[in-house]
Amino acid sequence: xxxxxxxxxxxxxxxxxxxxxxxxxxxxxxxxxxxxxxxxxxxxxxxxxxxxxxxxxxxxxxxxxxxxxxxxxxxxxxxxxxxxxxxxxxxxxxxxxxxxxxxxxxxxxxxxxxxxxxxxxxxxxxxxxxxxxxxxxxxxxxxxxxxxxxxxxxxxxxxxxxxxxxxxxxxxxxxxxxxxxxxxxxxxxxxxxxxxxxxxxxxxxxxxxxxxxxxxxxxxxxxxxxxxxxxxxxxxxxxxxxxxxxxxxxxxxxxxxxxxxxxxxxxxxxxxxxxxxxxxxxxxxxxxxxxxxxxxxxxxxxxxxxxxxxxxxxxxxxxxxxxxxxxxxxxxxxxxxxxxxxxxxxxxxxxxxxxxxxxxxxxx
Amino acid sequence: xxxxxxxxxxxxxxxxxxxxxxxxxxxxxxxxxxxxxxxxxxxxxxxxxxxxxxxxxxxxxxxxxxxxxxxxxxxxxxxxxxxxxxxxxxxxxxxxxxxxxxxxxxxxxxxxxxxxxxxxxxxxxxxxxxxxxxxxxxxxxxxxxxxxxxxxxxxxxxxxxxxxxxxxxxxxxxxxxxxxxxxxxxxxxxxxxxxxxxxxxxxxxxxxxxxxxxxxxxxxxxxxxxxxxxxxxxxxxxxxxxxxxxxxxxxxxxxxxxxxxxxxxxxxxxxxxxxxxxxxxxxxxxxxxxxxxxxxxxxxx
Amino acid sequence: xxxxxxxxxxxxxxxxxxxxxxxxxxxxxxxxxxxxxxxxxxxxxxxxxxxxxxxxxxxxxxxxxxxxxxxxxxxxxxx
Numbered sequence: 001x002x003x004x005x006x007x008x009x010x011x012x013x014x015x016x017x018x019x020x021x022x023x024x025x026x027x028x029x030x031x032x033x034x035x036x037x038x039x040x041x042x043x044x045x046x047x048x049x050x051x052x053x054x055x056x057x058x059x060x061x062x063x064x065x066x067x068x069x070x071x072x073x074x075x076x077x078x079x080x081x082x083x084x085x086x087x088x089x090x091x092x093x094x095x096x097x098x099x100x101x102x103x104x105x106x107x108x109x110x111x112x113x114x115x116x117x118x119x120x121x122x123x124x125x126x127x128x129x130x131x132x133x134x135x136x137x138x139x140x141x142x143x144x145x146x147x148x149x150x151x152x153x154x155x156x157x158x159x160x161x162x163x164x165x166x167x168x169x170x171x172x173x174x175x176x177x178x179x180x181x182x183x184x185x186x187x188x189x190x191x192x193x194x195x196x197x198x199x200x201x202x203x204x205x206x207x208x209x210x211x212x213x214x215x216x217x218x219x220x221x222x223x224x225x226x227x228x229x230x231x232x233x234x235x236x237x238x239x240x241x242x243x244x245x246x247x248x249x250x251x252x253x254x255x256x257x258x259x260x261x262x263x264x265x266x267x268x269x270x271x272x273x274x275x276x277x278x279x280x281x282x283x284x285x286x287x288x289x290x291x292x293x294x295x296x297x298x299x300x301x302x303x304x305x306x307x308x309x310x311x312x313x314x315x316x317x318x319x320x321x322x323x324x325x326x327x328x329x330x331x332x333x334x335x336x337x338x339x340x341x342x343x344x345x346x347x348x349x350x351x352x353x354x355x356x357x358x359x360x361x362x363x364x
Numbered sequence: 365x366x367x368x369x370x371x372x373x374x375x376x377x378x379x380x381x382x383x384x385x386x387x388x389x390x391x392x393x394x395x396x397x398x399x400x401x402x403x404x405x406x407x408x409x410x411x412x413x414x415x416x417x418x419x420x421x422x423x424x425x426x427x428x429x430x431x432x433x434x435x436x437x438x439x440x441x442x443x444x445x446x447x448x449x450x451x452x453x454x455x456x457x458x459x460x461x462x463x464x465x466x467x468x469x470x471x472x473x474x475x476x477x478x479x480x481x482x483x484x485x486x487x488x489x490x491x492x493x494x495x496x497x498x499x500x501x502x503x504x505x506x507x508x509x510x511x512x513x514x515x516x517x518x519x520x521x522x523x524x525x526x527x528x529x530x531x532x533x534x535x536x537x538x539x540x541x542x543x544x545x546x547x548x549x550x551x552x553x554x555x556x557x558x559x560x561x562x563x564x565x566x567x568x569x570x571x572x573x574x575x576x577x578x579x580x581x582x583x584x585x586x587x588x589x590x591x592x593x594x595x596x597x598x599x600x601x602x603x604x605x606x607x608x609x610x611x612x613x614x615x616x617x618x619x620x621x622x623x624x625x626x627x628x629x630x631x632x633x634x635x636x637x638x639x640x641x642x643x644x645x646x647x648x649x650x651x652x653x654x655x656x657x658x659x660x661x662x663x664x665x
Numbered sequence: 666x667x668x669x670x671x672x673x674x675x676x677x678x679x680x681x682x683x684x685x686x687x688x689x690x691x692x693x694x695x696x697x698x699x700x701x702x703x704x705x706x707x708x709x710x711x712x713x714x715x716x717x718x719x720x721x722x723x724x725x726x727x728x729x730x731x732x733x734x735x736x737x738x739x740x741x742x743x744x
Binding site: 026027029030034037038059061062064067068069074078317318319 | 390392394417419420421422423425446447448474475476477624626627628629631
């Protein structure tokens with residue numbers, strides 16, 4: 001193993017031990033800040049050092065960058081809360097409650113993973129039978145579909161994916177993704193969406209709003225991270241998982257339930273990868289027994305290629321942190337992600353179409 | 365040490381290797397480039413700017429370069445910050461303009477410790493005038509003219525309000541970006557004005573940058589207090605005319621030109637409203653630069 | 666002048682509002698939504714009356730009240 005691989009990028013070291021920030025040289029700051037920006041983790045780091053009461057101990061030049069990141073995170077927090085009140089209004093007549101996924105869920109459930117986190121879209125989960133009703137309710141309250149989507153795109157979402165085409169609010173600019181499951185129908189695994197809804201837990205602060213059960217929250221984030229194929233947010237998602245695991249592990253029986261849920265939903269593979277990399281990169285205390293029992297690896301050569309790729313893709317996209325082969329590793333994972341989501345006879349035409357369509361945009 | 369103290373070869377060498385550590389107001393940039401217009405532009409317009417410590421902290425690490433294989437056939441300039449390219453490449457002869465846009469980008473994309481108004485700001489006799497208007501309204505031309513007539517230039521397009529320092533305005537003192545006919549208008553108005561490399565056929569037409577006054581650069585660490593908010597509008601046959609603007613109208617127009625107004629939430633609102641309350645607000649129509657400068661002299665005396 | 670008692674519930678400002686009163690203008694920032702509104706004339710007068718719980722509302726306030734409620738600036742207690 002080369003030494004660069006075993007040396008953790010500064011942003012990871014700092015997230016593990018925010019006190020480190022008071023000892024960094026200016027040259028180290030020059031690596032840390034861009035690493036944090038590229039991996040969408042600067043606000044998270046800023047939150048951690050502020051909650052230790054040490055933000056003001058930093059030199060003003062560096063502190064300004066952390067302050068600026070906190071400004072963005074605070075605004076996004078506020079916007080998600082506001083969007084949620086709009087969403088509640090729009091879906092008040094729906095038969096089932098609003099189930100929030102990912103970032104917005106961490107925020108409203110006040111989980112540590114939501115602190116200093118950046119958001120883009122709001123993701124919700126509804127029973128498949130209520131997709132149409134949910135879509136028309138949101139459209140009645142001003143959200144609109146992307147008019148540029150053609151018939152192929154519409155079919156891509158509605159027939160194959162586990163979500164509707166994104167709905168955007170033209171005035172507020174917010175985007176909602178309505179899901180009926182956490183993986184596409186065309187994927188190899190078929191999580192039990194009905195069970196996810198049954199196990200969901202209510203949010204005290206927002207009547208009628210639910211989030212996934214702790215175990216399912218982990219599985220969803222793990223699935224998204226390891227089966228999606230795009231790793232621009234990979235490290236951020238892994239940091240989310242670390243924070244969620246540490247928090248939920250305080251509850252006795254959590255690890256057993258996590259294993260049970262993973263088996264039930266057919267998601268032991270992404271969970272195995274999650275535990276492997278949170279341990280390796282973030283020292284998350286995972287019981288050895290569970291890790292050994294899970295041991296859901298692919299065949300040895302595939303596993304070696306995955307390991308090689310993930311060790312690269314889970315690092316910040318900045319020259320000070322990247323390993324040789326970074327671009328190739330991300331490409332491999334991209335292709336693999338699509339392969340896992342769609343069978344080959346659908347995938348090949350889909351990727352060709354995407355590639356052809358991207359070209360004229362690039363030439364502009 | 366200032367940039368002008370480097371020999372031409374030293375400047376070139378630093379640009380190609382370790383980078384030039386340049387300070388402009390509160391920001392320190394490491395600039396690397398293998399393109400001649402960048403070298404020429406920096407030598408001509410930034411010679412009075414302080415150089416930072418080579419092993420010290422830099423806020424943004426930027427590069428304007430052309431990949432080796434593109435140098436011969438169809439030379440292109442690419443702008444990179446933190447190793448990523450936020451814009452599409454441009455023809456290589458636009459490299460210096462690209463650097464200027466790139467430096468602006470770093471500030472408005474990341475420096476949210478400030479409220480950032482897309483506006484020019486100049487100071488005279490302790491009174492700072494914010495010139496806010498959408499592109500094409502003659503804001504930069506007016507700012508350039510005032511800078512040539514003894515006003516201290518804080519910025520031609522990024523007005524930084526610092527909430528941590530009581531809403532003081534923070535200077536950058538960087539060159540003024542001028543477009544198309546404005547370049548010749550300024551040359552006639554102030555024949556000794558120094559310009560950087562011309563970039564032809566950019567998305568904004570022909571662009572060139574005016575060297576900031578030495579005195580503005582020397583005072584780049586001195587903040588200023590806003591006294592006037594002016595919304596200028598150039599129109600070819602207009603008679604020079606200053607019209608009072610209600611605070612509410614001024615606020616709404618200023619907010620529209622504030623890059624991170626919504627991001628800063630109540631802090632943005634409070635800062636902007638406080639500035640409007642402490643300022644006199646006007647609409648300003650003009651066609652003749654000399655008359656316009658006279659009006660501003662009277663405002664600040 | 667109409668009377669605020671004409672309404673079943675007293676009106677009040679929604680939380681999280683920041684206000685500036687300038688001559689005949691009232692500038693309102695709604696921190697929850699992030700929206701900024703500039704009110705003039707009777708609308709500004711109505712908002713001020715509600716803010717200070719004054720009884721002197723502008724004439725024919727119903728349409729204005731509906732409008733300000735639509736903007737999320739005022740609400741009725743107990744609603």
